[in-house]
Amino acid sequence: MYLKFLAVVAIFVAASTLxxxxxxxxxxxxxxxxxxxxxEQFMGRQALRLRDGRADLDVDFSDGTIEFDxxxxxxxxxxxxxxxxxADGTGAEYFYIRPHQTRRFDSMQYTPIxxxxxxxxxxxxxxxxxxxxxxxYHVKLVFQGDRLEVFVKDQPDPSLVVHHxxxxxxxxxxxxxxxxxxxxxxxxxxxxxxxxxxxxQISPETRMSGPSVANPDRDPRFVSTWSLSPTMLTGASLPxxxxxxxxxxxxxxVQGEVDPLGRLNVLQYRSPPSGNGPRLVFAxxxxxxxxxxxxxxxxxxSDVGSVFLNGxxxxxxxxxxxxxxxxxxGVMNIDNDAIFLHLQQGRNELVFAVAENxxxxxxxxxxxxxxxxxxFSDR
Numbered sequence: 001m002y003l004k005f006l007a008v009v010a011i012f013v014a015a016s017t018l019x020x021x022x023x024x025x026x027x028x029x030x031x032x033x034x035x036x037x038x039x040e041q042f043m044g045r046q047a048l049r050l051r052d053g054r055a056d057l058d059v060d061f062s063d064g065t066i067e068f069d070x071x072x073x074x075x076x077x078x079x080x081x082x083x084x085x086x087a088d089g090t091g092a093e094y095f096y097i098r099p100h101q102t103r104r105f106d107s108m109q110y111t112p113i114x115x116x117x118x119x120x121x122x123x124x125x126x127x128x129x130x131x132x133x134x135x136x137y138h139v140k141l142v143f144q145g146d147r148l149e150v151f152v153k154d155q156p157d158p159s160l161v162v163h164h165x166x167x168x169x170x171x172x173x174x175x176x177x178x179x180x181x182x183x184x185x186x187x188x189x190x191x192x193x194x195x196x197x198x199x200x201q202i203s204p205e206t207r208m209s210g211p212s213v214a215n216p217d218r219d220p221r222f223v224s225t226w227s228l229s230p231t232m233l234t235g236a237s238l239p240x241x242x243x244x245x246x247x248x249x250x251x252x253x254v255q256g257e258v259d260p261l262g263r264l265n266v267l268q269y270r271s272p273p274s275g276n277g278p279r280l281v282f283a284x285x286x287x288x289x290x291x292x293x294x295x296x297x298x299x300x301x302s303d304v305g306s307v308f309l310n311g312x313x314x315x316x317x318x319x320x321x322x323x324x325x326x327x328x329x330g331v332m333n334i335d336n337d338a339i340f341l342h343l344q345q346g347r348n349e350l351v352f353a354v355a356e357n358x359x360x361x362x363x364x365x366x367x368x369x370x371x372x373x374x375x376f377s378d379r
Contacts, residue, residue, distance in 0.1 A: 222262035296368035300336030
């Protein structure tokens with residue numbers, strides 16, 4: 001069922017600060033609002049003003065159009081909408097605005113939520129915008145199958161297009177969300193409300209701006225299937241320089257398939273461990289060589305990684321956000337790093353140990369050529 005709501009927040013009591021998990025029913029649908037949120041008359045209309053908070057709409061949404069007006073300050077922040085949220089909250093399609101990055105290539109971003117954010121893995125889902133400050137403007141998201149188009153400021157052409165959503169076709173609830181870290185300058189400006197939403201509506205319209213684009217054929221030099229260990233919290237010093245002795249004895253590994261661009265999103269196959277601290281996973285593949293030889297391997301990972309060949313460490317590195325420069329984003333790509341593997345004749349075991357802090361847990365690897373070798377998962 002599709003619902004249309006104009007001035008959604010008008011049903012709230014004006015100028016009230018909402019407590020955690022406050023539920024309000026209207027038109028037979030419940031919104032649950034929590035965090036730092038205020039409902040009040042704001043800049044000529046009723047608005048939901050968010051500092052750090054969220055508003056959940058319990059509606060079964062799959063294909064259709066979601067629209068709203070938004071106004072924000074220039075403070076550092078991340079606010080937008082999660083659509084098609086899974087019942088357990090671990091999956092969603094997340095689009096958000098970054099006002100502090102106006103006129104930059106990453107003024108807005110999309111990331112799939114698959115047990116956690118993955119923006120460092122899917123770096124192509126950014127777009128530039130010149131965000132107005134303290135003015136209302138319009139945002140529209142159109143979902144159809146595994147495609148998303150985002151329109152901003154009533155422009156006729158989409159500003160951001162995702163032709164193949166990594167989660168595929170899905171359905172679920174909707175959440176308006178904001179996050180404004182205190183290091184964004186808000187501590188010195190307690191009167192600032194970074195974002196406000198109004199004129200929220202949903203319709204069944206799914207008209208797209210153009211035809212879909214097919215996925216490219218994957219380069220066969222990419223490792224296409226990895227064996228993945230269970231995920232775990234680690235108190236070990238990172239990056240690892242030795243493989244755990246018990247690693248080979250574990251039998252509950254699973255296979256993880258990469259996407260058409262060769263990327264493995266760990267959280268699509270393994271649940272994150274509970275608790276705080278760096279999370280660790282091992283990814284393994286077998287390289288069978290006709291004869292002793294040296295092969296170049298390009299690779300990337302998020303966030304901290306080690307490479308082991310036949311049990312011996314051959315590489316360690318840190319690709320964490322800000323680890324390599326003051327503007328380094330920690331984005332994963334195939335050109336992050338490269339090594340030359342000295343392969344023995346016959347079976348060679350290649351293992352990556354990849355630790356994640358935030359922003360995406362992933363791995364990508366591509367051989368320079370496949371002459372004289374065969375690469376396969378051992379699970």
